[in-house]
Amino acid sequence: MNKNRLEAFSDGVIAIIITIMVLEIKTPHDTSWMALREQLPVFFSYLLSFVFIGIYWGNHHHLISALSHVNAAIIWSNMNLLFWLSLIPFATGWMGENRFAQNTVILYAVLLLVCGLSFTILQICVERVTKNNPKLVLALSRVMQKSVFSVVCYSISIVLAYYNTLFSAIIFCIVAIRWLIPDKNIEKAITK
Amino acid sequence: MNKNRLEAFSDGVIAIIITIMVLEIKTPHDTSWMALREQLPVFFSYLLSFVFIGIYWGNHHHLISALSHVNAAIIWSNMNLLFWLSLIPFATGWMGENRFAQNTVILYAVLLLVCGLSFTILQICVERVTKNNPKLVLALSRVMQKSVFSVVCYSISIVLAYYNTLFSAIIFCIVAIRWLIPDKNIEKAITK
Amino acid sequence: MNKNRLEAFSDGVIAIIITIMVLEIKTPHDTSWMALREQLPVFFSYLLSFVFIGIYWGNHHHLISALSHVNAAIIWSNMNLLFWLSLIPFATGWMGENRFAQNTVILYAVLLLVCGLSFTILQICVERVTKNNPKLVLALSRVMQKSVFSVVCYSISIVLAYYNTLFSAIIFCIVAIRWLIPDKNIEKAITK
């Protein structure tokens, strides 16, 4: 099994997921700025999901590039990740349309949690296959640290949503920023 | 004719089919958990189809990687398979929206049957072109066995749907699990 | 300018065009077979367009594989072809929903005509760049013959649609079959 095709297929699915979300932003029938402003929560939920899926794409790329060969466990843990990612447009739409209502934020946080766990499962499967390179081991352990941090944050955001969904949204942003800061260790390990 | 482009095009179409199905899961206008729970049958039908299309993608990959060159018969039997696969989102949506009603399950089973037969036709076209490698012949014969098993199961599930659609759903799951269990013979034949 | 990316982009656009058409087949809210049968014209218009876009994909592949390098004329005549192809889902949906009503068939035939002309323009641009190989010149001249045949047929089908749209549909099928019959000259020229 060739890893290029796994990469190409995953890229295709992620590219479609990230783009079809925009279909959730319905064009207002009215041409007033007010009508447009009512779409703002939908826009922000789209922006948030776009950033998260972009982060997943980047990390997925790093993970697969570290891979020497593909086995059945990797194919199916990858499929599992893609399945949960593919539900993000649904959760994003529900959250945006209902202006970050409590239940919708909880569902979104649960979905991010499941995606985070699915990514960790994929990473464990990849690590089993590639254990030789010490720099890579370091880089992957850093990604794992961030994943654990994210999973903890998502769990907290689920609890906080019962008090105020704004806190949950702030935690989502913190997680996103944590991933967006480039990690020198990973870049070094990958490039060399 | 270059097999890379056939692979890339098929990957693209399969990636789109697997992802646009999620557009069938309409966001409930209500934010109650009850409203979400009403989407559960749609979610399960999506999950089922995601797994089936994932299986087709994996097998399609194995089949094409076994291929040495592409002829007109392969292009058109591949197009035939993609056509029937592209109808899965429609059948999935109809089945999910109507909570696995009898007619919708029958249509779904018939479509899976036609997809199974289309895959077998593609496999026969591929086998005609590549006959030299004994390990590959063994691997392809194992895939064929599974295909025959699936086609028989789909036929049974069509009949059973007239009694209880739950039986049909169970048979769909049995077929999926049968394919998900990795086959050492195929992996060996492909990797070596 | 690298022809691989032109190919990859065109493949992506064609794969999306061929797949989003299936979104036009709305799931009936009713579970009766009658409700499904009412979608039959939509199904047939989808099948017809799937075959036509499949043919364009195959020919596009042959054309680009004959290409040595890419210039601005090729990029924009390719974009022109993709633009008209991208309108096929719209024309297909209009024709299918209205059960092959006169005006919808005329629009569909006009669109096929414009697509045919756009392909011919692309071919002329490709031929200007690659003139050396005699077998290729022969193969391209055969494709050109078929294109001229198609354009004439589409023009006739537009006129016939004023009498009976069934005649137009028959002509569409004749054109499709004419292209589906594999041409030994082209295959030889490409493979050698």
Place this chain on the structure above:
Amino acid sequence: MNKNRLEAFSDGVIAIIITIMVLEIKTPHDTSWMALREQLPVFFSYLLSFVFIGIYWGNHHHLISALSHVNAAIIWSNMNLLFWLSLIPFATGWMGENRFAQNTVILYAVLLLVCGLSFTILQICVERVTKNNPKLVLALSRVMQKSVFSVVCYSISIVLAYYNTLFSAIIFCIVAIRWLIPDKNIEKAITK
């Protein structure tokens, strides 16, 4: 980080953006030519956006092909560009459905402006990484000139939309034509 995957992912997203716009052209339920003619503004807005996204695709290709390696700044400025491009179908739909009403044209112009600035940011990130080749420096400076010209034009078109949206539309066309004229310097720099 490998630039091929960046290219493949961007191509995928751009191909999807350019194609899903066609879903905005709703099929009229009526089969009269009048009903079709009412879709003309939608068609023209689609045509305009198709040309603009096509131009972005071409320039994006040139930019990435000039790149020797990928860093975090390039990944995220590329993601930023893709985000704004992904909103074009929304702005196009709003403008087309409301027959180029004032507010919709202003939003469209603002979006084009933001896309232009995002492209410029990406170009600056790319230039930081690749500074050696003098021909390439010349080519990139020409692209930058055109980008500045475009950004100025978009700003003017926003102001003009308050008087007459027709003037804005004319300016959009001028910008498009300016980019469509092939630039010998860029082609030379890239091919050699």
